[in-house]
Amino acid sequence: MSDETPICSAKGCRDAAVWVLAWNNPKIHTPERRKTWLACDEHREHLSQFLGVRGFLKDVVALSEWEQPEGSGGPQHPAAG
Numbered sequence: 001m002s003d004e005t006p007i008c009s010a011k012g013c014r015d016a017a018v019w020v021l022a023w024n025n026p027k028i029h030t031p032e033r034r035k036t037w038l039a040c041d042e043h044r045e046h047l048s049q050f051l052g053v054r055g056f057l058k059d060v061v062a063l064s065e066w067e068q069p070e071g072s073g074g075p076q077h078p079a080a081g
């Protein structure tokens with residue numbers, strides 16, 4: 001349990017994040033790797049566009065759905081090894 005509120009990744013924004021943007025840069029990441037940015041409602045579109053035009057954006061998920069307490073087949077990487 002934590003009281004920490006995830007904060008939007010947009011520059012200068014300190015709003016609580018409500019979205020997770022999952023992305024991947026094929027030049028530096030393996031295909032199954034996912035980087036994540038957090039976004040508030042206001043910046044979700046801005047950040048998605050930033051990643052989208054570069055072809056990096058893979059998924060946009062509500063933060064509440066991303067942090068699934070039970071790890072049963074969520075968006076996390078599949079069992080490795």
Ligand SMILES: [Zn+2]
Nearest residue numbers: 008013040043
């Ligand atoms: Zn924001």
